[in-house]
Amino acid sequence: MYNTSSAFLPRYPSAAAAAVGYLRLPQKTLTALYKSPTVKPMSSISTAAEPEAEKKKPWLLVGLGNPGKLYSRTRHNVGFELLDFIGEAEGIKTDSVSFKAAFGKGLIGDVPVMLAKPQTFMNASGESVGAIVSYYKIPENQVLVMFDDMDLPFAKLRLLPKGGHGGHNGMRSIKSRLKGDFPRLRIGIGRPPGKMNPASYVLRPFTREERQELDFTFQNGLEAVRILVKEGFNKSATFLNTAKLLGQV
Secondary structure: OOOOOHHHOOOOHHHHHHHOOOOOOOOOOOOOOOOOOOOOOOOOOOOOOOHHHHOOOOEEEEEOOOOOOOOOOEHHHHHHHHHHHHHHHHOOOOOEEEOOEEEEEEEEOOEEEEEEEEOOOHHHHHHHHHHHHHHHOOOHHHEEEEEEEOOOOOOOEEEEOOOOOOOOHHHHHHHHHOOOOOOEEEEEOOOOOOOOOHHHHHOOEOOHHHHHHHHHHHHHHHHHHHHHHHHOHHHHHHHHHHOOOOOOO
């Protein structure tokens, strides 16, 4: 889906090629942005009630995109934008840098969540996501990845409990780092018009009219995520399947 000639890429060919997954980035050691947790011995078992043990497991919400102004607000970065929309609505800032990601923690309702935007370029996203999941011991079925999808009509959302990478190299990278299935929220950006090269298309910004439609899509995405973390996958998927499209009666 994204494997096309690099002749259509903008300036800075190495970064641009990595951004849409034409070149595999070198596997860098994750030392600068995270450390392995210190293993502590388990405390002795107590017969008293232990509220800490009843804490809910956190969700990890991941938006995929590319760092830097060159890629900001392009179609390939719509995962970043949806995550920012969720963070703003829930008062969760991703203003710290951890695990090679813009990172933040907070609550949706009473459910602990972590928000992450990998800063590794798209086709190395798994370096960041895998490190977060491993460090915090997050169940993989509570890792939601949000990303652009050319095979969906523009502004359509589709929530899936598992699946392949579908040709998306950000997802390919994450699947290489996680062992099990994890849910994903696909955000439709539509197919390129005419004979436009897909590499050029995904790095183009949205039009003003498309922006207006995306606002509605992001509202639905926010509500779907709220339902997902609080009530479960099935109710969230049902909501998206019945959500009205912009302009529908």
